[in-house]
Amino acid sequence: MAVFRFIHLSDLHFCLHPLRRNLRMLHRRRLWEQIDSFQNQARDLGLSTLVSPSSYDPAITAAAARFCYDRRRIIDAIIVSGDLATTGKPIDLNPARSYIEDAALSGPYINSFSQSLAATGRRIYFLPGNHDMYRDDSGWPGSPHFHLMLEKHLPNLTGSVGWWTRTKAGGQVLGCVYGDFCLRSVTDAGNVAFYHGRGRAYPDTLKKMVADTIALKSSHDRITLIWLIHFAPFQCPTSLQLMDWQNVTKEAERLGVLCTLCGHTHEQSKIARDKHVVYCSGSAGSVEPVGESRVHVIEIDPDRSTAQRQNFEYKAMDQSFQSVSSD
Amino acid sequence: MNQHFRNALTRFADDAVVPPELQIANKWIETVVINAFVGGEASSFLPAKRRARDPWDDWSVDFVVHIPGGSFVAERMLEHDNADIGPAQKLLDFPSVFVPSSRLVSLWIDGVAEFAKSGDRKDVDATILKLSTSERSEALIRRISYIVALYAHQRKYEDQLSSVPLAASNRFDLNFQLVLSEFLPLVPDRSDEFLSLLQHELTTAFKAGWNLESEEWGKVKFEGDSIILYMQKPKTFEDPGFELSTEG
Numbered sequence: 389m390a391v392f393r394f395i396h397l398s399d400l401h402f403c404l405h406p407l408r409r410n411l412r413m414l415h416r417r418r419l420w421e422q423i424d425s426f427q428n429q430a431r432d433l434g435l436s437t438l439v440s441p442s443s444y445d446p447a448i449t450a451a452a453a454r455f456c457y458d459r460r461r462i463i464d465a466i467i468v469s470g471d472l473a474t475t476g477k478p479i480d481l482n483p484a485r486s487y488i489e490d491a492a493l494s495g496p497y498i499n500s501f502s503q504s505l506a507a508t509g510r511r512i513y514f515l516p517g518n519h520d521m522y523r524d525d526s527g528w529p530g531s532p533h534f535h536l537m538l539e540k541h542l543p544n545l546t547g548s549v550g551w552w553t554r555t556k557a558g559g560q561v562l563g564c565v566y567g568d569f570c571l572r573s574v575t576d577a578g579n580v581a582f583y584h585g586r587g588r589a590y591p592d593t594l595k596k597m598v599a600d601t602i603a604l605k606s607s608h609d610r611i612t613l614i615w616l617i618h619f620a621p622f623q624c625p626t627s628l629q630l631m632d633w634q635n636v637t638k639e640a641e642r643l644g645v646l647c648t649l650c651g652h653t654h655e656q657s658k659i660a661r662d663k664h665v666v667y668c669s670g671s672a673g674s675v676e677p678v679g680e681s682r683v684h685v686i687e688i689d690p691d692r693s694t695a696q697r698q699n700f701e702y703k704a705m706d707q708s709f710q711s712v713s714s715d
Numbered sequence: 716m717n718q719h720f721r722n723a724l725t726r727f728a729d730d731a732v733v734p735p736e737l738q739i740a741n742k743w744i745e746t747v748v749i750n751a752f753v754g755g756e757a758s759s760f761l762p763a764k765r766r767a768r769d770p771w772d773d774w775s776v777d778f779v780v781h782i783p784g785g786s787f788v789a790e791r792m793l794e795h796d797n798a799d800i801g802p803a804q805k806l807l808d809f810p811s812v813f814v815p816s817s818r819l820v821s822l823w824i825d826g827v828a829e830f831a832k833s834g835d836r837k838d839v840d841a842t843i844l845k846l847s848t849s850e851r852s853e854a855l856i857r858r859i860s861y862i863v864a865l866y867a868h869q870r871k872y873e874d875q876l877s878s879v880p881l882a883a884s885n886r887f888d889l890n891f892q893l894v895l896s897e898f899l900p901l902v903p904d905r906s907d908e909f910l911s912l913l914q915h916e917l918t919t920a921f922k923a924g925w926n927l928e929s930e931e932w933g934k935v936k937f938e939g940d941s942i943i944l945y946m947q948k949p950k951t952f953e954d955p956g957f958e959l960s961t962e963g
Contacts, residue, residue, distance in 0.1 A: 390958055462954040511962060543962075554960035562960070 390556040395456050395466045396684040398651025400673035402484035403443030403474035405433050410442045440525040443474045444673040448681045452672045453503035455709045457496035460508035469651040470517025470618030476531025517618035521570045527584035529571040549596040560690040563604040566616035567597045582627045587619035589632040601643050612690040615648040620668050622659045647695045656682045658715045683709050813920045820851050822909040826900040862898050883941040887914050
């Protein structure tokens with residue numbers, strides 16, 4: 389039985405400043421932790437960073453790299469559904485780039501503090517998330533740097549949409565169409581207060597995804613299709629919403645796409661409707677929410693047209709991801 | 716210039732005897748100089764794989780803590796129960812049973828004092844000089860445990876070794892000695908004394924029945940006249956039925 393197996397990561401949030409927390413996130417912590425974090429960050433990084441976006445925890449991203457490295461022989465590829473970096477500034481994108489492409493020497497380690505998924509020897513498929521496209525810490529969209537630095541890893545990309553396929557020796561093909569729904573302008577957010585976290589299912593991007601999906605179906609006899617986007621195509625908090633998300637799921641269902649992989653919310657979830665499933669990944673690196681970091685192993689059986697996911701939670705005590713559930 | 720290279724040249728000129736440092740100096744030339752110019756791979760403790768790097772880059776951030784007023788302190792490191800060891804690995808903790816002798820600490824402090832006069836770490840080194848005697852001792856223990864853990868970690872992944880010798884026949888393993896010398900600022904001409912004293916004191920501690928055990932690292936044991944790290948093998952998942960797909 390040939391199965392396609394992928395590790396699904398999302399929202400790593402690499403940054404110049406590890407362990408940076410945003411004021412809005414601090415209120416979720418216990419009072420003494422708030423004071424401690426506030427004091428330490430203001431001292432070490434400067435007061436102004438408290439209004440910058442939250443970044444990543446190196447212990448978690450290291451555990452994610454080890455997780456991928458340990459399973460390199462049982463996976464076809466690694467999929468990262470966006471937000472590799474905290475902002476689209478080159479200085480924040482650089483550790484993300486390093487994590488994706490730098491050669492490692494010892495296991496997944498480049499050196500004591502840096503890891504690389506490249507050590508797995510597996511293809512890494514990803515796309516940008518809203519954070520990757522921030523021009524600055526204020527979250528203004530439209531940074532060109534993600535594409536300048538990492539576009540070479542995005543296969544068959546035209547505009548905001550691309551696709552890739554994987555083929556088993558038995559002839560089974562898995563096709564993935566990915567689309568970038570990041571805001572092109574602040575005014576596209578609908579409400580300017582939410583431009584940081586919102587995306588929009590732009591009709592032209594969706595149309596291209598549909599066209600690529602149809603083209604893949606017509607060019608392969610035995611193909612199973614999945615979609616990869618950053619924003620969650622379901623009802624989620626207002627500030628994180630993908631506007632017109634219903635159009636995305638409607639088209640995915642109509643085209644017989646097996647599942648959609650996404651991230652963005654930092655909360656693991658699964659939404660199933662008819663035969664289409666949306667697998668939303670937890671964060672594999674962000675400092676927030678504390679204690680809820682997740683990585684996932686997705687298994688797709690092309691013969692039965694089924695998808696299954698195993699979820700792994702980061703355990704700080706062991707500094708590793710451990711299996712918690714499957715869905 | 717690397718202290719061992721200077722040291723070796725001095726001794727070589729003085730007594731025309733090939734000193735042990737020359738071996739280290741040779742390795743240093745081979746690894747740092749040659750690899751720097753021909754472009755070595757990522758940082759490694761193995762000479763053949765190493766390129767020039769600033770060893771201080773490998774220290775935990777907890778060793779360099781900035782505080783208001785523009786000075787650096789190492790205090791936080793001393794308070795830290797779980798000093799960050801290597802790439803987010805579990806702590807390989809040297810228990811308090813190992814207490815370095817005052818001579819060993821003073822040899823290290825002499826080196827710190829010498830190197831504190833200049834260099835990127837002069838603020839950190841100057842702060843170490845202000846520490847009390849017990850704090851200095853603790854700082855040295857933490858540094859040595861850090862180096863052991865970092866060294867073991869890299870050897871584990873580079874060579875897939877299940878055991879790494881740290882010392883044999885009353886001498887530190889040459890690779891390990893090189894790493895120790897590189898990470899710890901030592902006064903040229905006194906590095907020999909420091910290393911042999913450290914080797915002796917560690918061996919004595921191990922002989923007394925001190926076994927370091929860690930779920931992540933395995934065990935550190937004294938056997939015969941050797942100190943050996945027995946490490947757990949990296950875990951690799953296998954699925955014999957899995958068949959890798961190809962792109963396209």
